[in-house]
Amino acid sequence: MGDFLVDLIAATLRIATPLIFATLGELFCERAGILNLGIEGTMFFGAFTGFTAASLTGSLWLGVLTALVGGMLSGLIMSLFSVRLGVNQHVSGLGVTLLMTALSLFGFRVIFGENRILPSIQPFKQLSIFSESPVLGPIFSQYTLTYIAIALIPIIWWIVFRTNFGLNLRSVGDNPEATDAAGINVYRLRTIALVIGGALMGVGGAYLSVAQLGSFTFGIVAGRGWVCIALIIFANWHPIKVLWGALLFGGVQALQSRLQLTGLKLPYELFLALPYIVTIIALTIAGRNASYPAALLKPYKRE
Amino acid sequence: MIKFRLERSPAAVWSKALIPVVAVLVTFIITSIFIILAGANPFAAYYNFIIVPLSTKFSALEVLVKATPLIFTGIAVTFAFAAGYYNIGAEGQLYAGAVAAAWVGATFTNLPPIAVVPLMLVLGFLGGVLWALIPALLKVKLKVDEVVTTLLMNSIIMYIISALLNGPWRDPETGWPKSPEFFEAARFIQLIPRSRLHLGFVIALVVVIIVYLIIKRTPLGLQMRAVGASKAGAQFAGINVNRTMLIAALVSGGIAGLAGVSEIAGIHYHLISELSGGYGYTGIIVATLGGLNPIGATIAALFIGLIDTGAQTVSRVLGVPVYLGDVVQSTLLLITLGMLLFQNYRIKRI
Numbered sequence: 062m063g064d065f066l067v068d069l070i071a072a073t074l075r076i077a078t079p080l081i082f083a084t085l086g087e088l089f090c091e092r093a094g095i096l097n098l099g100i101e102g103t104m105f106f107g108a109f110t111g112f113t114a115a116s117l118t119g120s121l122w123l124g125v126l127t128a129l130v131g132g133m134l135s136g137l138i139m140s141l142f143s144v145r146l147g148v149n150q151h152v153s154g155l156g157v158t159l160l161m162t163a164l165s166l167f168g169f170r171v172i173f174g175e176n177r178i179l180p181s182i183q184p185f186k187q188l189s190i191f192s193e194s195p196v197l198g199p200i201f202s203q204y205t206l207t208y209i210a211i212a213l214i215p216i217i218w219w220i221v222f223r224t225n226f227g228l229n230l231r232s233v234g235d236n237p238e239a240t241d242a243a244g245i246n247v248y249r250l251r252t253i254a255l256v257i258g259g260a261l262m263g264v265g266g267a268y269l270s271v272a273q274l275g276s277f278t279f280g281i282v283a284g285r286g287w288v289c290i291a292l293i294i295f296a297n298w299h300p301i302k303v304l305w306g307a308l309l310f311g312g313v314q315a316l317q318s319r320l321q322l323t324g325l326k327l328p329y330e331l332f333l334a335l336p337y338i339v340t341i342i343a344l345t346i347a348g349r350n351a352s353y354p355a356a357l358l359k360p361y362k363r364e
Numbered sequence: 365m366i367k368f369r370l371e372r373s374p375a376a377v378w379s380k381a382l383i384p385v386v387a388v389l390v391t392f393i394i395t396s397i398f399i400i401l402a403g404a405n406p407f408a409a410y411y412n413f414i415i416v417p418l419s420t421k422f423s424a425l426e427v428l429v430k431a432t433p434l435i436f437t438g439i440a441v442t443f444a445f446a447a448g449y450y451n452i453g454a455e456g457q458l459y460a461g462a463v464a465a466a467w468v469g470a471t472f473t474n475l476p477p478i479a480v481v482p483l484m485l486v487l488g489f490l491g492g493v494l495w496a497l498i499p500a501l502l503k504v505k506l507k508v509d510e511v512v513t514t515l516l517m518n519s520i521i522m523y524i525i526s527a528l529l530n531g532p533w534r535d536p537e538t539g540w541p542k543s544p545e546f547f548e549a550a551r552f553i554q555l556i557p558r559s560r561l562h563l564g565f566v567i568a569l570v571v572v573i574i575v576y577l578i579i580k581r582t583p584l585g586l587q588m589r590a591v592g593a594s595k596a597g598a599q600f601a602g603i604n605v606n607r608t609m610l611i612a613a614l615v616s617g618g619i620a621g622l623a624g625v626s627e628i629a630g631i632h633y634h635l636i637s638e639l640s641g642g643y644g645y646t647g648i649i650v651a652t653l654g655g656l657n658p659i660g661a662t663i664a665a666l667f668i669g670l671i672d673t674g675a676q677t678v679s680r681v682l683g684v685p686v687y688l689g690d691v692v693q694s695t696l697l698l699i700t701l702g703m704l705l706f707q708n709y710r711i712k713r714i
Contacts, residue, residue, distance in 0.1 A: 167685050
């Protein structure tokens with residue numbers, strides 16, 4: 062039982078990592094008033110660019126860095142449409158997802174050709190902190206990116222709630238007119254938020270290819286971006302609660318793969334669908350009291 | 365020197381019609397970069413993209429085959445978006461319709477086509493409605509964002525399909541994850557011998573006409589457009605906003621379900637998990653390009669069908685990855701979105 066729990070917690074952290082990165086990314090976007098449905102495609106692009114750079118240069122960290130820059134690029138494209146041109150955020154976000162997905166698939170085929178064998182790299186190794194302890198050992202045997210993700214949570218909390226930038230970010234998502242009147246460039250601030258957000262989403266995607274899998278498959282992101290869109294509502298746009306949301310999803314995911322092994326006579330696919338069902342239920346319960354950024358989805362036009 | 369300035373007023377009709385044309389040209393210029401990166405000549409690529417598919421009867425008909433599911437999903441998205449309901453779940457609703465059709469197509473083996481085809485359409489429509497029901501109810505009853513829930517429902521149904529295909533519907537002889545083959549009467553008739561064009565195309569056009577009439581000529585259509593323009597305004601005018609959105613969401617799901625019926629009964633004759641090549645998401649591109657107008661969406665679906673067909677030609681002839689088609693489509697969506705802003709401006713000479 063103890064082993065089971067330790068194993069479960071360790072797996073939960075592994076699964077939650079990309080969700081933490083990407084949901085924190087979405088937090089920046091939505092706090093600034095932009096719903097970024099480009100998240101799914103940005104993660105996919107991060108997984109692709111991260112894997113490709115790591116594979117071509119042989120450096121995993123260069124892969125992560127490339128994914129970060131790739132994510133920033135994606136955020137910049139999103140900002141061109143949703144901030145500068147002020148078009149419908151739902152459709153432009155999906156457009157960005159479709160574009161980044163298409164570019165990744167296209168780029169992967171151009172660079173690696175049509176191989177029968179999937180190209181792969183030696184992924185990141187897990188880093189043990191308490192390698193002596195029977196309980197803490199396995200739990201804290203994680204990828205460096207997982208530690209970074211967890212460390213980012215208090216940092217981003219501090220940025221959002223304790224810095225001038227964070228104050229401006231929150232006010233631009235609640236009342237852009239007043240923010241503009243206070244002499245802050247709304248377009249610029251929203252663009253910066255989308256670029257930071259994109260960078261985090263890109264790294265979240267790169268985690269999947271460079272740390273977890275060591276390869277790039279077409280189903281690598283598999284709707285995780287959409288889960289993050291739900292998690293941010295569940296977390297009420299608060300960095301600390303992002304952690305709980307990601308751990309909840311990760312926990313259900315980790316639990317389902319272990320329940321399958323117990324020999325329950327149910328199709329394993331229903332277990333795979335379980336985290337998505339739980340996400341909808343959690344969203345329904347938490348979403349009722351959600352306090353959306355007031356200017357979310359509203360394009361700002363300076364008259 | 366002649367000077368121009370932009371003025372905020374509705375654009376002239378001729379310049380509105382020009383928007384998609386200019387958007388296509390701009391898209392082609394941008395995507396040329398990727399064609400060059402893939403080591404091909406852009407002019408040769410676009411020749412194979414646009415001209416070659418239309419130059420033989422077989423491939424021209426193939427464009428219509430590719431456009432058929434996109435007409436359905438494009439109309440489905442148009443119907444929901446027109447009422448301000450952001451149904452992103454057409455992909456999942458398509459599969460729900462396909463599951464219903466797969467069940468009919470493998471079960472009622474002694475029914476004639478005249479009975480089995482309508483049965484399949486009705487149940488396929490209901491399958492799509494059912495898959496749209498949960499997000500729609502959550503939206504109108506509890507105000508849960510429909511964008512997120514419809515997206516998550518897309519992921520869920522893929523696991524259900526996988527469970528069906530690896531469980532009760534696994535092919536007993538080959539072990540392949542595909543449902544039992546349709547019996548002859550359940551297969552849509554081919555419209556033209558030796559082409560893949562099937563009854564689904566005609567049904568799609570009928571749906572276009574019905575939806576056009578609903579949106580433009582009925583009280584429901586008027587209410588939908590009012591809700592789509594402004595929920596608060598519609599509420600003020602005494603329209604039942606929730607009821608209108610619920611109807612739009614469910615009918616939209618049903619139409620997307622028909623796309624699944626059409627693909628399975630017209631092309632594959634059995635359920636596979638790769639039935640849709642993202643047609644539900646492409647439906648959003650189609651609806652946007654078509655300006656949320658059923659006729660516009662139909663033209664857009666035909667154009668995207670051409671790009672899909674052309675991408676295969678380009679891939680075969682020039683060795684450019686077939687995903688170039690997806691790059692062109694998504695770029696076109698974004699460029700069109702940007703260009704649509706121009707319909708609110710007029711160019712004035714000063």
